[in-house]
Amino acid sequence: MAITHPQGMRPQMPAAARVAATSNPIVATRVLPALAVVGATYAVVSYVRSELGREQNTFDKMFNQQNTPEVMAARKKALDIEVNGDPRNNLLNILGWSK
Template identity: 55%
Template sequence: MQPSKPMRIAAGVPPPIFPRSGAVVSKRILLPTLAWLGAAGAVGLFVSRQLHNRSDTFDHIFSQQNTPEVEEARKRDLLVETYGDPRNSLLNILGWTK
């Protein structure tokens, strides 16, 4: 018994012609990648601006209260001599740009 021929050959239908796969793949990947990068960049820029605005607001408020008496009370209450200054902590995101 002979193996059956594919239907395409039996019906006399020519094989399909596909465009170059590299061009199709690059178009399918390029647009979503650019859209994702643009959205991520926009969100990053928005967050950065909000952090800078908030940091400037806090700096303005704290500069009005930055008297020697307030600083001494802060050092005493936060145990700065024992645990270190929380302003210099890695978790102080608002203070990173200063």
């Protein structure tokens, strides 16, 4: 059963929506999904970056309380830092990259 509308009473899309929907379908099919992917990626990267910064600050505070001169001297002797280098400056130490 078809719904009939009296003459001139058909529901109409707003003029701006009609123009946007019919003028450039590439925007709807290519650009909008790409913008969504870029936005989601940016959000995830920002979140991970902020969490790593927060963790770094937490560990820095904790280690600064524990790293007394006596502890550092014992650590330097046990790890042979003069020979092997400081493991905190290792390339794989992600939390220490900003230093």
